[in-house]
Amino acid sequence: MSAATGRSGAERRRDEAAMVPDAEPRSYYGHPVVKPPVWKPEIPFYLFTGGLAGASAALALLAEARGDDALARRAWANAFAGVSASPVLLIADLGRPSRFFNMLRLVKVTSPMNVGSWLLAGSGLTTALAVADACTGVVPAPAGAIAKRASAALGLPLATYTAALLANTAIPAWHEARGILPFVFASSAAASAGAAALLTTPPDAAVPARRIAVGGAVAGMVLFEVMEKRLGDLGEPYGEGAAGRLKKAATALTASGAAMVAGLGGRRAGAVAGGALVLAGALCERWSVFRAGFQSASDPRHTVGPQRARVRQGARGGAARAVARTSPEDPERKTVFEPRARG
Amino acid sequence: MPRAELEVRTYGSAARPRAGFFTDTTLCIGCKACEVACKEWNRIPADMQDFTGESYDNTGPLDANTWRHVAFIEQKVPVGADGAARSLVTTAAAEGLAADAGLATYQEGDGLRWLMASDVCKHCTDAACLDVCPTGALFRTEFGTVVVQEDVCNGCGYCVPACPFGVLDQREGDGRVWKCTLCYDRLRDDKEPACAQACPTNSIQFGELAELRERAEQRLQRLHDAGQDDARLYLADDDDGIGGAGAFFLLLDEPETYGLPPDPVATTRDLGAIWAATGAAALALGAGLAAAVLGARR
Numbered sequence: 032m033s034a035a036t037g038r039s040g041a042e043r044r045r046d047e048a049a050m051v052p053d054a055e056p057r058s059y060y061g062h063p064v065v066k067p068p069v070w071k072p073e074i075p076f077y078l079f080t081g082g083l084a085g086a087s088a089a090l091a092l093l094a095e096a097r098g099d100d101a102l103a104r105r106a107w108a109n110a111f112a113g114v115s116a117s118p119v120l121l122i123a124d125l126g127r128p129s130r131f132f133n134m135l136r137l138v139k140v141t142s143p144m145n146v147g148s149w150l151l152a153g154s155g156l157t158t159a160l161a162v163a164d165a166c167t168g169v170v171p172a173p174a175g176a177i178a179k180r181a182s183a184a185l186g187l188p189l190a191t192y193t194a195a196l197l198a199n200t201a202i203p204a205w206h207e208a209r210g211i212l213p214f215v216f217a218s219s220a221a222a223s224a225g226a227a228a229l230l231t232t233p234p235d236a237a238v239p240a241r242r243i244a245v246g247g248a249v250a251g252m253v254l255f256e257v258m259e260k261r262l263g264d265l266g267e268p269y270g271e272g273a274a275g276r277l278k279k280a281a282t283a284l285t286a287s288g289a290a291m292v293a294g295l296g297g298r299r300a301g302a303v304a305g306g307a308l309v310l311a312g313a314l315c316e317r318w319s320v321f322r323a324g325f326q327s328a329s330d331p332r333h334t335v336g337p338q339r340a341r342v343r344q345g346a347r348g349g350a351a352r353a354v355a356r357t358s359p360e361d362p363e364r365k366t367v368f369e370p371r372a373r374g
Numbered sequence: 375m376p377r378a379e380l381e382v383r384t385y386g387s388a389a390r391p392r393a394g395f396f397t398d399t400t401l402c403i404g405c406k407a408c409e410v411a412c413k414e415w416n417r418i419p420a421d422m423q424d425f426t427g428e429s430y431d432n433t434g435p436l437d438a439n440t441w442r443h444v445a446f447i448e449q450k451v452p453v454g455a456d457g458a459a460r461s462l463v464t465t466a467a468a469e470g471l472a473a474d475a476g477l478a479t480y481q482e483g484d485g486l487r488w489l490m491a492s493d494v495c496k497h498c499t500d501a502a503c504l505d506v507c508p509t510g511a512l513f514r515t516e517f518g519t520v521v522v523q524e525d526v527c528n529g530c531g532y533c534v535p536a537c538p539f540g541v542l543d544q545r546e547g548d549g550r551v552w553k554c555t556l557c558y559d560r561l562r563d564d565k566e567p568a569c570a571q572a573c574p575t576n577s578i579q580f581g582e583l584a585e586l587r588e589r590a591e592q593r594l595q596r597l598h599d600a601g602q603d604d605a606r607l608y609l610a611d612d613d614d615g616i617g618g619a620g621a622f623f624l625l626l627d628e629p630e631t632y633g634l635p636p637d638p639v640a641t642t643r644d645l646g647a648i649w650a651a652t653g654a655a656a657l658a659l660g661a662g663l664a665a666a667v668l669g670a671r672r
Contacts, residue, residue, distance in 0.1 A: 056630060057628060057630045057631050058630055058633065059435075059445060059447070059630075059631065059632055059633030060426075060428045060431075060633075062434075062435050062633055063435075063540060064538075064539070064540055064630075064633060064634070064635050065535060065537065065538060065539075065540045065635075066437075066534045066535060066537065066540040066541075066542070066543055067535065068531060068534060068535045069531040069534050069543070069544040070531055086659060086663065089659070089660055089663050090663055090667065093663055093664055093667040093668060094667055096667075096668070097667055097668055097670075099667075124530075124531075125528050125529050125530055125549070126527075126528065126529015126530070126531065126544050126548070126549025126550055126551070127527070127528045127529040127549045127550060128528075130509075130526075130527075130528035130529075131528060133508075133509040133510075133511070133526055133528045134508050134509060134528070134530070136509055136510055136526070137509075137510050139507075139508065139510070140649075141505040141506065141642050141645060142505065142506045142507060142508045142532070143506070143648075143652075144506065144508040144530060144532045145508035145509075148508060187656035187657070187659050187660045188652065188653070188656045190656065190659055191652045191653075191655040191656045191659065192652055192656075194651075194652060194655065195648045195649060195651075195652040196532075198641075198644075198648050198651075199506060199536065199641050199642065199644075199645060199648050200506075200532075200535040200536050200641055201502065201535060201536060201537060201538040201540075201638075201641050202535050205535075206641055206644070209644060209647060209648045209651060210647065210651050211651070212651075213651045213652045213654070213655030213656075214651070214654075214655045214658065216655070217655040217656065217658060217659040217662075218659075220659065221659060221662060221663060221666075224663075225666075238670045239666055239667040239670045242666040242667075242670055243662075243663060243666045243667070246662065246666055247662075250662075324535070328535060331630070331633075334635060335630045335635060335636060338635055338636045338637035338638070339628075339630065339636050339637075341637060342636055342637050347615070347637050348613065348614065348637075349614070349636050349637040350608055350609050350611075350614040350615065350616075350629065350635070350636065350637055350638055351606045351607065351608045351625065351628070351629055351636065352606060352607050352608075352610065352611060353594075353603075353604075353605065353606040353607075355591050355592075355594040355595040355598065355607075356591055
């Protein structure tokens with residue numbers, strides 16, 4: 032790398048030092064500043080099932096509009112499977128599962144988890160009606176059509192709000208990815224919906240599913256890379272430890288699955304194998320993002336470094352002030368602290 | 375007007391002046407009476423009995439079973455090594471101010487500086503934990519403090535990674551989240567919180583926030599006059615990333631030395647951007663699916 036760009040090692044080190052705002056931020060015996068989540072493995076599985084359900088509902092409605100009833104029925108079934116598994120996973124993760132209904136005590140837009148609970152509740156009801164209508168036709172005419180539209184409309188935010196759930200925390204690898212993480216999750220939700228439909232749909236009815244599986248897979252892989260690059264040092268967790276291994280697995284599975292769907296998706300075996308690989312890749316991707324949050328929270332450098340850097344650069348005043356103010360009304364009261372040189 | 379005061383106003387005539395802690399770490403002697411008093415009064419379960427090797431701190435950071443935590447930091451600071459540099463205590467002592475200011479409590483005189491600080495929930499003005507709580511278990515009291523209602527919390531754990539200070543945690547075997555209540559029960563009986571009452575040196579001062587802030591300014595000025603240039607107030611202003619705290623501190627080093635974030639920002643300050651990106655991604659997902667399905671050849 033350095034030979035190619037003609038830069039000396041010292042120059043490269045300087046560049047790296049410039050990238051690392053505070054190479055060794057101070058901490059209290061290396062203890063984390065923010066707490067890692069207490070969420071259990073149910074949550075990354077839910078990130079997957081929620082995305083699968085939401086995108087599948089939208090896919091189903093679109094397939095129906097196009098007249099692909101065979102694809103639509105299967106996509107409705109997948110959406111229903113997703114919204115059925117999701118609340119089970121979420122309730123199992125609660126510290127007090129018997130109190131799950133407290134999630135719907137109020138409507139609270141500052142809490143993505145509360146918004147998500149309402150989305151999931153609405154999605155569950157409408158998707159149940161939609162799948163009943165699509166598979167049996169027993170639902171009275173207007174109710175079935177309304178339920179399908181509502182299920183698809185709720186499905187889109189259901190597939191992306193989980194990114195808001197993670198981004199709306201103090202965990203740097205999640206919070207600082209807030210602009211792009213929803214798009215990463217949207218892509219893998221699309222890939223999941225397409226891939227799940229491929230598992231059960233005859234190949235001649237599955238052209239849209241193949242396009243979605245491949246398109247979602249490619250977009251997801253690209254966006255994940257962009258996210259990691261954009262995060263800079265804060266993106267380290269996505270390349271290290273369990274999160275890094277999961278991301279590698281996700282990329283390998285998704286890429287091979289997408290290639291198989293693109294090349295052999297016209298045959299049943301190719302579609303099933305490719306779809307299964309893409310699904311496994313999407314699941315690993317969610318797991319990678321989940322684990323990266325734990326790793327990010329556990330390292331005080333990721334929390335303190337950027338905060339110290341923006342105070343030092345004068346971008347923000349920070350929370351400490353060394354200058355006393357004589358009166359609380361004094362407009363000049365806020366002054367950036369300048370550490371005294373030691374030694 | 376800070377958010378906390380707006381929220382307190384919803385109590386109408388029951389609203390009370392905002393209560394808080396001013397923790398003056400220059401007066402802390404590391405006795406841990408606050409930790410004990412807190413555990414006793416709030417009936418917090420015993421936890422780790424361990425040797426951490428981290429100075430006299432065998433408590434560990436704040437969590438579900440630790441609502442007050444005394445940090446111990448040992449530092450080698452040159453004392454009088456350089457005549458040009460105004461060293462902390464030697465100069466001040468000569469002026470007879472150090473003893474008056476109570477600075478001798480943490481300075482050993484042989485170059486070892488021993489910082490002690492009792493950490494606690496900050497009872498933020500913009501409290502991320504309260505914002506993200508999906509059940510409303512976390513609420514703003516009439517004193518402007520932030521409290522978890524143990525009969526509502528369903529243990530979803532969302533507040534745990536939302537707190538920029540890592541204060542809240544889920545209690546093992548209980549499932550719910552617990553943190554400092556600023557002794558809500560005692561406040562309602564016009565008593566001061568257990569930790570403040572137990573503190574033998576007045577390092578933990580309880581009172582009305584406005585009054586505490588004035589007191590802190592005077593203390594900061596006095597320490598500077600005594601040659602303690604390192605002294606600084608932490609979370610004492612409304613214009614920081616959490617809108618100021620109900621529990622603020624006087625520190626002698628950078629906040630991160632004590633395990634505190636130097637520029638904490640409530641995550642919900644970015645909520646608009648987060649929801650905008652989430653909505654845009656949902657629309658993009660719909661558009662992408664529509665293009666793929668409706669545009670496919672038959």
